[in-house]
Amino acid sequence: MENGFYVHPSSYVDVPCEIGEGTKIWHFCHIMPHAKIGKNCNLGQNVLVSSHVEIGNNVKIQNNVALYTGAVIEDDVFLGPSCVLTNIVNPRSEIVRRHMYEKTIIRKGASVGANATIVCGSTIGRYAFIAAGAVVTKDVPEYALMMGVPARRAAWMSRHGYRLGEPDAAGVMTCPFSGMRYKEVHPELLKCLDLDEAAPLPKAA
Numbered sequence: 001m002e003n004g005f006y007v008h009p010s011s012y013v014d015v016p017c018e019i020g021e022g023t024k025i026w027h028f029c030h031i032m033p034h035a036k037i038g039k040n041c042n043l044g045q046n047v048l049v050s051s052h053v054e055i056g057n058n059v060k061i062q063n064n065v066a067l068y069t070g071a072v073i074e075d076d077v078f079l080g081p082s083c084v085l086t087n088i089v090n091p092r093s094e095i096v097r098r099h100m101y102e103k104t105i106i107r108k109g110a111s112v113g114a115n116a117t118i119v120c121g122s123t124i125g126r127y128a129f130i131a132a133g134a135v136v137t138k139d140v141p142e143y144a145l146m147m148g149v150p151a152r153r154a155a156w157m158s159r160h161g162y163r164l165g166e167p168d169a170a171g172v173m174t175c176p177f178s179g180m181r182y183k184e185v186h187p188e189l190l191k192c193l194d195l196d197e198a199a200p201l202p203k204a205a
Contacts, residue, residue: 020057038075056108070101070120077106080114080132087120107142108197109159116151126197129157142197143182143190156190158182159201 020039158175
C-alpha cells in the first residue's frame with residue numbers, strides 16, 4: 001500500500017484519478033481516468049469504474065459490477081454481485097449519445113442485491129434495499145424494500161437491514177435486531193426515531 005491503497009497487479013488504474021486511503025481494488029478491475037473513489041472501499045473482481053464516476057467512503061462493490069459515467073455512489077453503499085447501472089435509456093449502436101448520459105444516484109447506506117438493475121435517471125434513497133433481480137425504473141424512498149420487475153415497495157427495511165413488521169397503535173415499527181424505532185411520518189417517508197439518518201451507527205451495531 002505505497003499510496004495508502006491497494007491495487008492487485010492484474011488491475012488497471014488510469015491517471016489521473018482519485019483513490020482514497022485504505023481502499024482495496026482486487027483482480028481484473030479497470031479504473032478509468034477522472035474516476036473518484038473514497039476511503040476504505042472494497043472493489044471485488046472484475047469491477048469497472050468509468051470516467052467521472054463518484055464513489056464515497058466505505059463502499060463495498062462485489063464481483064462483476066460496471067459503474068458507467070453518470071453514477072454517483074454515496075458513503076456506505078453495498079453493490080451486490082453483477083448488479084447493473086445503466087446511463088442511457090434508449091441506446092442504439094448507430095447513434096452516439098454520450099451527451100445524453102443520465103445520472104444515477106445511490107444514497108448513503110443503500111444496498112443493491114445481486115443481479116438487480118437500476119435504470120438510469122433514478123435516485124435510490126438512503127438505506128433503501130433493492131432485492132436480488134429487481135428492476136428499478138424510478139426513484140426509491142429511503143428505507144424502502146424494493147422487489148420485482150418492475151420494482152415496487154414491498155415493505156420497509158431498518159438501517160440494520162431487517163424487514164420491519166406491522167406498525168403498533170402509535171404507528172411505530174421496531175427493528176427486530178437493534179430495537180431502533182421507525183415511523184412513516186408522511187406517505188412513503190419513513191424516519192428513524194432514535195438516530196439521525198446522517199449519524200453513524202453505534203459502534204456495537
